[in-house]
Amino acid sequence: MNPKWWKESVAYQIYPISFKDSNGDGIGDLRGIISKLDYLQDLGVDVIWVCPIYKSPNHDNGYDISDYCDIMKEFGTMADFDVMLREMHARGMKLMMDLVLNHTSHQHPWFIESRSSKDNPKRDYYIWRKGKNGGPPNNWESYFSGSVWELDPQTDEYYLHLYSKYQPDLNWENQVVIDKLHEMVEWWLKKGVDGFRFDAIAHIIKAEGYPDAANPGGTATVRAYEMFSNLEDVHTMLQNLHDKVLYFYDIMTVGETSGLGPEQALDYVGDGRRELNMTFMFEHMNLDCAAPGGGKWDTVPWKLTDLKKIMSNWQTVLHNRGWNANYLCNHDQPRSVSRFGNDLFYRVPSAKMLATFIHMLEGTPYIYQGEEIGMTNVAFELIDDYRDVETLNYYEEKRNQGMPEAQIMSNIHKKSRDNARTPMQWDDSEDGGFTTGVPWIRVNSNFREINAAAAVKDPDSIYHYYKKLIQLRKKHPVIVYGEYALLLEEHEEIYAFTRTLEDQRLLIILNFYEHEPVFELPAEFAAGKQELLISNYAPSKEDDLTQLKLRPYEARVYLERQIQA
Structure with a gap:
């Protein structure tokens, strides 16, 4: 654990x-x-x-x-x-x-020095390369669109920025x-x-x-x-x-x-x-x-x-x-x-x-x-x-x-x-x-x-x-450390799973849509042994966990104690 x-x-x-x-x-x-x-x-x-x-x-x-x-x-x-x-x-x-x-920022003192000349002591704090065939050193694309390379006219070389041109990448080889x-x-x-x-x-x-990089699709x-x-x-x-x-x-x-x-x-x-x-x-x-x-x-x-x-x-x-x-x-x-x-x-x-x-x-x-x-x-x-x-x-x-x-x-x-x-x-x-x-x-x-x-x-x-x-998490270690197991793997509306720690087991039932599907209690659960810890709807007296009709976006968490391993 x-x-x-x-x-x-x-x-x-x-x-x-x-x-x-x-x-x-x-x-x-x-x-x-x-x-x-x-x-x-x-x-x-x-x-x-x-x-x-x-x-x-x-x-x-x-x-x-x-x-x-x-x-x-x-x-x-x-x-x-x-x-x-x-x-x-x-x-x-x-x-x-x-x-x-x-x-860093392009206004970081390191970069201001780095771009000032090719022989500046901090030049190698960032990643500089000469252009290739009249363009950037390679075809990598930035997360923010366009090339990762920005031409700096002061030294006629490109610096690398995976994000904005205002965010030059540091050289982790230095x-x-x-x-x-x-x-x-x-x-x-x-x-x-x-x-x-x-x-x-x-x-x-x-x-x-x-x-x-490889160039799929001709882009x-x-x-x-x-x-x-x-x-x-x-x-x-x-x-x-x-x-x-x-x-x-x-x-x-x-x-x-x-x-x-x-x-x-x-x-x-x-x-x-x-x-x-x-x-x-x-x-x-x-x-x-x-x-x-x-x-x-x-x-x-x-x-x-x-x-x-x-x-x-x-x-x-x-x-x-x-x-x-x-x-x-x-x-x-x-x-x-x-x-x-x-x-x-x-x-x-x-x-x-x-x-x-x-x-x-x-x-x-x-x-x-x-x-x-x-x-x-x-x-x-x-x-x-x-x-x-x-x-x-x-x-x-x-x-x-x-x-x-x-x-x-x-x-x-x-x-x-x-x-x-x-x-x-x-x-x-x-x-x-x-x-x-x-x-x-x-x-x-x-x-x-x-x-x-x-x-x-x-x-x-x-x-x-x-x-x-949050209070339940502080009270029940099974919520923190319990082992996860998925139920109803192919169900298109209900996400249900268990969390098990020693002799305690949580049953979590979630309806992800506005429809009202029926949750059927799996055979490995003993009916009537579950304590409802939390739900986003007020529970009904007619609730039957063996055949539970879920309301839109309903969530329920049950705790079962003294289960047999």
């Missing part, structure tokens, strides 16, 4: 710019976070993951860092950070920082760079932070020689994931970071490692690997992509049986060998109730059902800000209301290709990262109580109906349902 505090924790993700503004400039900040710590303590979360708050010109909402050891002025000061950390610890909550080690990054990580640990979410960590090593450029994702030396680098720095602190680490199945994830999180505690899986985030591994914008309806296969595989492979990080949305993904639930007619029950799903899986559950009150996707009519660089690049690219405006905007409404980045809806006052000024991005217009103040007052709200799920 190998108990660890981070296995037993519930994490809450804060996207600072959109969480709470304390000074009326329309931008969330550290003092805003401090003002809401009592709310998070009441919810019951243990770890707060804060997205980047470092000094940054903010071309990619803080994921372009210009100083690793300073705070973005819009967010506050290092003194504010120290207060925030102290106040979190005083409430029994831990802080997990979001750290980008793959790239030992000086590695040493400086290690020193910076330890600097934060000495300040007392409790862990890191390592952004884009799977990409720190690139294919030797930077060869062209001019291709996404060359295999050329800069999860290469073997990534593990060497993480093991070195662990052995030289992380090992000496009792912290929580999670990696952003796209493109992996669970067997490959064990290379990062397997017991004894000396790398990370857990990684974020991405397979379930691609369920609604039209083509496997294809672009995110072209969507198709997703199937519950496919979700079962993916989640069951991760649950089964990692059991007693590694650890899962479970989530349904974050700052890069659409709102979970809009994507996997029903935000029109069954917002409350479907949000509760999805919460039950994530919190009853083996692994650390992550709540994204606003998920605990059922915040939904936004559908701005005008592209001018969007702020996300990926969304804006997609809009321009498709406009230039002649795609109809209505189709472009429909795709953006479904998949833009700004769905998750609209301001937190605190109350029904102007702009949802997020700011007294003009918010950096518009607030979702449904804030008068969906807000934290109303949710806290309503004992039957999504918020209070989350509180109960």
Whole structure:
């Protein structure tokens, strides 16, 4: 079982710019976070993951860092950070920082020096290459569209950026760079932070020689994931970071490692690997992509049986060998109730059902800000209301290709990262109580109906349902450590599974749709021995678990004690 505090924790993700503004400039900040710590303590979360708050010109909402050891002025000061950390610890909550080690901002002093001349001592801190045949050094395509290479006229060479041209990749083949990054990580640990979410960590090593990728379909450029994702030396680098720095602190680490199945994830999180505690899986985030591994914008309806296969595989492979990080949305993904639930007619029950799903899986559950009150996707009519660089690049690219405006905007409404980045809806006052000024991005217009103040007052709200799920997790070790087993593998509407630890067994029954299918109790269960722990509907006296007619998006969790092994 190998108990660890981070296995037993519930994490809450804060996207600072959109969480709470304390000074009326329309931008969330550290003092805003401090003002809401009592709310998070009441919810019951243990770890707060804060997205980047470092000094940054903010071309990619803080994921372009210009100083690793300073705070973005819009967010506050290092003194504010120290207060925030102290106040979190005083409430029994831990802080997990979001750290980008793959790239910096183009305004980082290292890059300013690196680009100044070919013989600058810091030239090799980044990845520079000469062009080829009058163009970029290879055909790799950026995550944000276009080539990964940007020509710098000052030295007539290209630098590599897997993301925006304002985010040049660091050279992890340079030992000086590695040493400086290690020193910076330890600097934060000495300040007392409790862990890191390592952004884009799977990409720190690139294919030797930077060869062209295969060119299927005759397209001019291709996404060359295999050329800069999860290469073997990534593990060497993480093991070195662990052995030289992380090992000496009792912290929580999670990696952003796209493109992996669970067997490959064990290379990062397997017991004894000396790398990370857990990684974020991405397979379930691609369920609604039209083509496997294809672009995110072209969507198709997703199937519950496919979700079962993916989640069951991760649950089964990692059991007693590694650890899962479970989530349904974050700052890069659409709102979970809009994507996997029903935000029109069954917002409350479907949000509760999805919460039950994530919190009853083996692994650390992550709540994204606003998920605990059922915040939904936004559908701005005008592209001018969007702020996300990926969304804006997609809009321009498709406009230039002649795609109809209505189709472009429909795709953006479904998949833009700004769905998750609209301001937190605190109350029904102007702009949802997020700011007294003009918010950096518009607030979702449904804030008068969906807000934290109303949710806290309503004992039957999504918020209070989350509180109960978190309390159950702290009370029943089987929820944390129990072994997962899937039931009804081919059922298209019901997702049912068990979690078993010693002589206790959980039965989790989830209806993922608005229909009313019947759940039949499997033969291995003794009827009448199950205690209902939680449900998103009031139980009925006529309930018969042997033949249970489920209501739309119904969720039930039963506990069975003293089962025979």
